[in-house]
Amino acid sequence: DIQMTQSPSSLSASVGDRVTITCRASQSISSSLNWYQQKSEKAPKLLIYTASTLESGVPSRFSGSGSGTDFILTISSLQPEDFATYYCQQSYSTPDTFGGGTKVEIK
Amino acid sequence: QVQLVQSGAEVKKPGASVKVSCKASGYTFTNYYMHWVRQAPGQGLEWMGRINPKSGGATYAQKFQGRVAMTRDTSISVVYMELSSLGSDDTAIYYCARGPTGVVAATLGYWGQGTLVSVSS
Numbered sequence: 001d002i003q004m005t006q007s008p009s010s011l012s013a014s015v016g017d018r019v020t021i022t023c024r025a026s027q028s029i030s031s032s033l034n035w036y037q038q039k040s041e042k043a044p045k046l047l048i049y050t051a052s053t054l055e056s057g058v059p060s061r062f063s064g065s066g067s068g069t070d071f072i073l074t075i076s077s078l079q080p081e082d083f084a085t086y087y088c089q090q091s092y093s094t095p096d097t098f099g100g101g102t103k104v105e106i107k
Numbered sequence: 108q109v110q111l112v113q114s115g116a117e118v119k120k121p122g123a124s125v126k127v128s129c130k131a132s133g134y135t136f137t138n139y140y141m142h143w144v145r146q147a148p149g150q151g152l153e154w155m156g157r158i159n160p161k162s163g164g165a166t167y168a169q170k171f172q173g174r175v176a177m178t179r180d181t182s183i184s185v186v187y188m189e190l191s192s193l194g195s196d197d198t199a200i201y202y203c204a205r206g207p208t209g210v211v212a213a214t215l216g217y218w219g220q221g222t223l224v225s226v227s228s
Contacts, residue, residue, distance in 0.1 A: 001169075032212065034213075034214050034215070036152075036215075038152075041146065041200060041221075042221075043202055043204075043218035043219065043220060043221055044144075044152065044202075044215070044218060045218075046214065046215060046216045049214045049216075050214075055216065087151065087152055089152070089154075089213065089215075091212035091213050091214050092212075094166055094168075094211070095154050095156075095168040095169070096142075096154045096212070096213035097154060098144075098151055098152040098153065098154065099151070100151050101151045101152075
């Protein structure tokens, strides 16, 4: 199975801050990387797919980059509604594994 | 609009089985794989498997092989996930989620509301 490692596991930030979250795959997954946002154990919401494609309706302050084994989710200017947990997930091979999550908290 | 509506919360005893349903609407049911993902309390997301609603064929994560079964009823656009031999570590919220059209990849753009399954003696 492909292991997905996110860092950090949590971070504190202020409204307006630029936030970056890193995800590393245990082997190359090309660009088959998705990012999800989850609030208070509601159903996750797809933010970005194929590493850098913004899902319809997702604000442009979210962006994704990377390929191969290393990926980054960036929030350019953190908004109050962005405080949540973020998960990466590889869809390159079965099982489609998730990272452990990054909790973004208010500083 | 696409909707996935899951069955209600369940309380089960250790060793029992649970069957969770997920009713789809707003799209052609047989054109999209359906996946199941679970989340234990305070924990991350875990992919369990997927079903092809057209063929009925399913693929499971090795961890669940032998005690999970994903089925579907195309006449009512419902997929089911049955998990047997429940233990306390199966206490979790179980989600169905739809993949993109015609491919197996779990890029999950639509999710059900989740079903809490509690396992306790």
